[in-house]
Amino acid sequence: MNKLTITVTGGTGYIASWIVSDLLREGHRVRITVRDKSNKEKYQHLLDIENKTDGSLDIYEADLLALGSFDKAIAGAEYVMHTASPFFLDDGGDAQKNLVDPAVKGTQNVLDSVHRSGTVKRVVLTSSVAAIYGDSRELKEQGISALDETMWNQSSSLSRNAYSYSKTEAEKAAWEIVKKQDQWELVTINPGFVLGPSLTKRIDSTSISTLLRILRGEIKSGAPDLGFVFSDVRDISRGHILAAFTPEAKGRYIIAHESGNLLTLAKIIEASKPGQYKVPRGLVPKWLLWLLAPSLGFSRQFVRDNVGFSVSVDNSKSLRDLKMEYTPLEKTVMDQVEQLKKDQLI
Numbered sequence: 001m002n003k004l005t006i007t008v009t010g011g012t013g014y015i016a017s018w019i020v021s022d023l024l025r026e027g028h029r030v031r032i033t034v035r036d037k038s039n040k041e042k043y044q045h046l047l048d049i050e051n052k053t054d055g056s057l058d059i060y061e062a063d064l065l066a067l068g069s070f071d072k073a074i075a076g077a078e079y080v081m082h083t084a085s086p087f088f089l090d091d092g093g094d095a096q097k098n099l100v101d102p103a104v105k106g107t108q109n110v111l112d113s114v115h116r117s118g119t120v121k122r123v124v125l126t127s128s129v130a131a132i133y134g135d136s137r138e139l140k141e142q143g144i145s146a147l148d149e150t151m152w153n154q155s156s157s158l159s160r161n162a163y164s165y166s167k168t169e170a171e172k173a174a175w176e177i178v179k180k181q182d183q184w185e186l187v188t189i190n191p192g193f194v195l196g197p198s199l200t201k202r203i204d205s206t207s208i209s210t211l212l213r214i215l216r217g218e219i220k221s222g223a224p225d226l227g228f229v230f231s232d233v234r235d236i237s238r239g240h241i242l243a244a245f246t247p248e249a250k251g252r253y254i255i256a257h258e259s260g261n262l263l264t265l266a267k268i269i270e271a272s273k274p275g276q277y278k279v280p281r282g283l284v285p286k287w288l289l290w291l292l293a294p295s296l297g298f299s300r301q302f303v304r305d306n307v308g309f310s311v312s313v314d315n316s317k318s319l320r321d322l323k324m325e326y327t328p329l330e331k332t333v334m335d336q337v338e339q340l341k342k343d344q345l346i
Contacts, residue, residue: 027055064110127190189239
């Protein structure tokens with residue numbers, strides 16, 4: 001493949017770090033944006049990877065809410081992968097300010113820079129299955145057996161699953177913008193619950209912190225019966241790159257494979273490392289979760305509409321268009337356990 005210039009926003013994140021690593025290994029010219037360029041510790045792992053590959057890495061400072069701040073990082077690039085977006089479930093009491101504005105206005109800001117560049121051919125936006133559905137209960141009530149790319153989350157709002165609402169509104173904003181021009185194309189990647197080894201020791205990802213809670217015995221008395229579709233972080237990276245460089249790629253792509261709940265993960269760990277970790281052996285009754293919900297940081301509405309319901313995914317579009325090959329969940333989980341152990345986080 002020819003060397004290309006690719007900008008990855010939020011380049012030090014859990015998913016973005018793998019994208020940058022894979023692009024560098026393919027020999028591309030990679031630019032990343034960070035909020036504070038002076039904080040070299042945040043991106044040192046990527047500089048280390050650059051030194052071992054044929055690719056090149058340049059660091060730019062940008063802020064999702066600072067208009068025009070992505071211009072320099074994007075000018076002259078041929079592809080942009082927009083991964084930067086807040087990912088936390090606690091909105092700090094102001095979902096609009098802390099979740100929705102950075103996601104939506106940040107996406108608009110990045111795409112404005114893309115349009116001004118005149119060089120970008122395609123943007124790959126990191127969305128989520130959160131933009132595809134809101135509560136698991138609604139899937140059962142509508143008789144939906146599996147998520148697919150034609151579906152949109154229509155039930156989340158500022159006061160109900162605000163994170164899911166932010167991802168939905170950000171992706172909708174991106175599709176509205178792309179419809180008004182013909183200069184560049186948009187493809188979105190919609191992962192599920194992200195697992196797999198991290199390239200850093202950061203644990204501020206909700207996905208990573210959840211697995212740490214399981215391994216550290218923090219939910220050994222029982223796991224909530226929350227249904228997820230799982231995505232290997234390395235598969236997500238591969239999905240982004242295939243979506244960028246596959247000419248026929250179009251629209252949205254769910255990048256997820258297997259489904260289950262937190263007990264599914266616990267059973268994988270116990271089967272591979274019997275007795276080594278105090279993982280949960282059973283599920284917490286829904287009535288007890290409903291009762292304790294406010295003290296656990298959940299709303300009772302969330303428990304009512306999501307606990308006890310399973311969710312699955314139809315990833316046939318990614319298999320057909322992108323020729324995706326998925327990592328088995330057992331390998332995803334145990335590779336991450338080994339990474340956490342190696343980094344002395346468990």
